[in-house]
Amino acid sequence: MKINLKELEGQPEQKQDFYFDEIIDELENKKPVKGKVSAQLTEYGVLVQGEVDTKLNLICDRCLDFFEYNINVSFLEKFVKKDLDIPQSQTECELSEEDLVEDLQGREEINVTDLIYQNIIINVPGKNLCDTNCKGTEALQDLNKKDEIDPRLEIFKKLSDKMDDDKSN
Ligand SMILES: [Zn+2]
Numbered sequence: 121m122k123i124n125l126k127e128l129e130g131q132p133e134q135k136q137d138f139y140f141d142e143i144i145d146e147l148e149n150k151k152p153v154k155g156k157v158s159a160q161l162t163e164y165g166v167l168v169q170g171e172v173d174t175k176l177n178l179i180c181d182r183c184l185d186f187f188e189y190n191i192n193v194s195f196l197e198k199f200v201k202k203d204l205d206i207p208q209s210q211t212e213c214e215l216s217e218e219d220l221v222e223d224l225q226g227r228e229e230i231n232v233t234d235l236i237y238q239n240i241i242i243n244v245p246g247k248n249l250c251d252t253n254c255k256g257t258e259a260l261q262d263l264n265k266k267d268e269i270d271p272r273l274e275i276f277k278k279l280s281d282k283m284d285d286d287k288s289n
Contacts, residue, residue: 121232123159125166125224134161140172144237151175153240157232162198165224169196172236180250183257187250195239199224 121140128136138157143150155172173192180187198221224230255261 121157123166123168123230123232125161125228125230128159128161128166135159138232140170140232140236142233144233144240146237147174147176147240149174149176153236157236159230159232164198165201166199166230167196168199168230168232168235170194170236172240174240176240176244178244178248180254181248182254182260183250185250187248189244189248191240191243193236193239193243195235197222197235197239199230 121138121142123136123138128134136159138159139154140157141152141154143152147153151174153172153174155170157168157170157172160167171192171194173190176189176191177186178189179185200221201224
């Protein structure tokens with residue numbers, strides 16, 4: 121979905137509300153991402169905000185199986201029109217450092233699908249478990265049971281410890 125800035129200008133209060141309902145191929149979940157999105161023309165450019173949810177197919181870190189993960193993402197993003205004739209001081213007071221700001225660079229459209237995709241990706245947790253009680257793969261279960269480690273399995277234990285270390289860094 122794209123927001124056309126010319127169309128937005130013609131709206132009452134220069135604001136548009138959408139219902140977003142799209143399958144984003146890059147997420148590889150074959151499920152629609154749904155939610156409300158609103159776009160508002162502002163002094164500095166465009167403010168796009170919304171909240172969407174979808175189900176992702178993630179891989180469990182312990183058992184390495186796919187599982188369905190519900191993700192809900194709220195976002196607020198400001199797009200700046202640098203070519204607008206606004207005094208610098210005015211833009212600065214509206215835009216704070218923490219804001220996600222993107223320069224429109226003369227573009228007349230905002231790609232909302234891409235914006236939502238980016239926001240989902242940055243909100244996917246780094247550690248994934250299909251269930252807090254997930255017992256893990258059979259090899260790992262065996263390792264946890266045994267006090268004496270089978271030397272053939274030791275390499276896997278080291279690998280999984282290393283993976284855990286890498287992730288916690
Ligand atoms: Zn699992």
